Amino acid sequence: VFQFDASILILYRDLIVSGFANTVLFSGASILLGVVGAVILAFGRLSRRKLARAFAGSIVQAVRNTPFLVQVFTLYYALPGLGVSLSVNLAGLTALSIFAAANFAESLRGAILSVPTGQLESARSVGMPYGLGMRRIVIPQSIGYLIPALTNNMIGVVKESSVLSVITLPELTMATQIILGITFSPATAYTIAGVLYWIFTAMIAMGMAGAQKLIGTQSKAPIWMESDR
Amino acid sequence: VNFDVWYAIESLPALVVGALVTVEVAILAILLGLIVAGLLTIGRQSAPRSAGLLIAAYVSLARGTPLFIQVLFVYYTLPSFGIDIPVFAAGVIALSLNGGAYITEMLRGGLTAIPRGHIEAARALGMPGSLIWRHIKLPQLFIFVLPPLTVEFAALVKASSLLSIISLVELTRTAQGLISDSFKPVEIWIMTGCIYFVLCYAVSSATRHIERLTANWRLV
Numbered sequence: 208v209f210q211f212d213a214s215i216l217i218l219y220r221d222l223i224v225s226g227f228a229n230t231v232l233f234s235g236a237s238i239l240l241g242v243v244g245a246v247i248l249a250f251g252r253l254s255r256r257k258l259a260r261a262f263a264g265s266i267v268q269a270v271r272n273t274p275f276l277v278q279v280f281t282l283y284y285a286l287p288g289l290g291v292s293l294s295v296n297l298a299g300l301t302a303l304s305i306f307a308a309a310n311f312a313e314s315l316r317g318a319i320l321s322v323p324t325g326q327l328e329s330a331r332s333v334g335m336p337y338g339l340g341m342r343r344i345v346i347p348q349s350i351g352y353l354i355p356a357l358t359n360n361m362i363g364v365v366k367e368s369s370v371l372s373v374i375t376l377p378e379l380t381m382a383t384q385i386i387l388g389i390t391f392s393p394a395t396a397y398t399i400a401g402v403l404y405w406i407f408t409a410m411i412a413m414g415m416a417g418a419q420k421l422i423g424t425q426s427k428a429p430i431w432m433e434s435d436r
Numbered sequence: 437v438n439f440d441v442w443y444a445i446e447s448l449p450a451l452v453v454g455a456l457v458t459v460e461v462a463i464l465a466i467l468l469g470l471i472v473a474g475l476l477t478i479g480r481q482s483a484p485r486s487a488g489l490l491i492a493a494y495v496s497l498a499r500g501t502p503l504f505i506q507v508l509f510v511y512y513t514l515p516s517f518g519i520d521i522p523v524f525a526a527g528v529i530a531l532s533l534n535g536g537a538y539i540t541e542m543l544r545g546g547l548t549a550i551p552r553g554h555i556e557a558a559r560a561l562g563m564p565g566s567l568i569w570r571h572i573k574l575p576q577l578f579i580f581v582l583p584p585l586t587v588e589f590a591a592l593v594k595a596s597s598l599l600s601i602i603s604l605v606e607l608t609r610t611a612q613g614l615i616s617d618s619f620k621p622v623e624i625w626i627m628t629g630c631i632y633f634v635l636c637y638a639v640s641s642a643t644r645h646i647e648r649l650t651a652n653w654r655l656v
Contacts, residue, residue, distance in 0.1 A: 268633075268637070269629075269633065271636075272590075272594075272632065272633045272636035272637050272640070273594070273629045273632045273633055273636070274594040274595070274596075274597035274598075274608065274632055275594075276597045276598060276600070276608060277597060277608060277611075277625065277628055277629050277632060278629075280608075280611075280621075280625055281625040281626070281629060284615070284621040284625065285621045285622045285624075285625040285626065288438075288620075288621055288622035289622060362499075362500065365502075366500075366501070366502040366503070366504075367502070368502075369502035369504040369505060370502075370504055370598070372504070373601065380502065380504055380505065383505070387512075393508070393509070393512030393513050393516070394509075394512075394513045394516060397505055397508055397509040397512070397513070398509075400501075400505050401497070401501045401505050401506075401509065404500065404501045404502055404505065405496075405497060405500045405501050408500040408501070409496075409500060412500075
């Protein structure tokens with residue numbers, strides 16, 4: 208029968224705390240790196256240059272059409288066969304950052320495309336260069352669409368970070384597996400992990416909703432959003 | 437760099453068998469997920485407020501925690517309730533419970549998208565609730581959720597790879613088995629990635645097609 212054993216929480220608190228800290232660290236770093244990568248990929252996909260479009264498009268499609276688990280295995284187990292060996296931490300961070308970048312890029316592209324093309328065309332016709340028109344005219348109008356989509360993507364990154372436990376990266380899921388191995392009480396171990404992940408993702412959702420309020424834009428997200436797994 | 441092309445081709449039949457299991461699991465999960473979501477949506481519409489809160493908590497929990505944890509939770513804790521289930525069933529249950537939460541949100545979005553005027557007009561004509569559901573709500577809901585459902589299906593194909601951790605022999609697990617025999621991770625992971633890509637890309641192409649088709653039927 209389902210039993211929550213609170214003593215586990217006290218006995219293994221160090222393991223849980225360090226695991227959770229790593230989850231926050233790795234997903235946080237991947238979100239930051241992902242944003243940088245996403246800007247490059249999104250503008251690559253919107254570029255007039257065929258080569259840039261093909262490059263950015265193939266990365267985004269490859270990442271979004273394969274499971275994250277397979278991406279992690281490929282990076283960690285297959286890349287050494289091609290002459291590139293990455294440590295667990297580096298492989299994990301790279302995989303999660305690329306995953307974040309590809310998903311953020313699609314949200315960013317969608318947000319930019321949600322602004323009518325006439326807006327940028329008018330900006331260009333009054334003499335604004337492309338970059339300025341994007342910054343002053345298009346991006347501000349796309350925020351209402353961008354923030355909800357980005358929130359979903361960020362939550363997706365946090366959740367996918369659990370997959371990094373398969374290459375023994377010591378994050379929260381890995382810590383849970385270790386505790387399970389010692390105590391044999393799956394109900395408690397997974398409840399602890401689940402609650403911590405839930406708190407973290409809920410905080411991201413609230414933080415982003417707060418940011419949106421602060422900027423003062425209305426949510427313009429489509430009523431259904433793409434699944435964030 | 438050495439990529440054994442022959443081995444990659446040789447491994448293809450085994451991988452395709454694994455991919456069939458992946459597709460089977462995803463199909464079962466989306467169908468069961470639809471049933472879960474349908475029941476939750478009916479619960480939300482008709483049950484008291486406390487039940488609504490419970491459903492909202494379930495949806496939030498399923499969407500706010502990793503599927504990885506959910507799969508392990510279902511697999512390891514169901515036996516402690518005295519329910520001894522095979523790996524395949526545990527995997528499908530975990531995936532359907534997770535997918536059901538996402539589909540519940542889709543249905544909610546679809547229902548709010550139906551203009552109030554349609555329902556008010558039907559009421560003004562004296563239609564009872566059951567007829568309003570059958571003739572006004574369900575047809576529009578169906579048109580509305582069809583494209584996102586195909587997106588969800590592709591997501592479930594990808595998500596089912598996580599069932600390899602409870603040793604359900606689908607595509608990813610098949611790949612792991614092949615690698616432990618041949619020690620050729622490069623060939624196998626690239627082939628595996630390609631198969632997932634083909635599956636998901638095909639589904640998303642179908643999504644675009646369905647979006648165009650349903651656009652003609654949309655009233656709003």
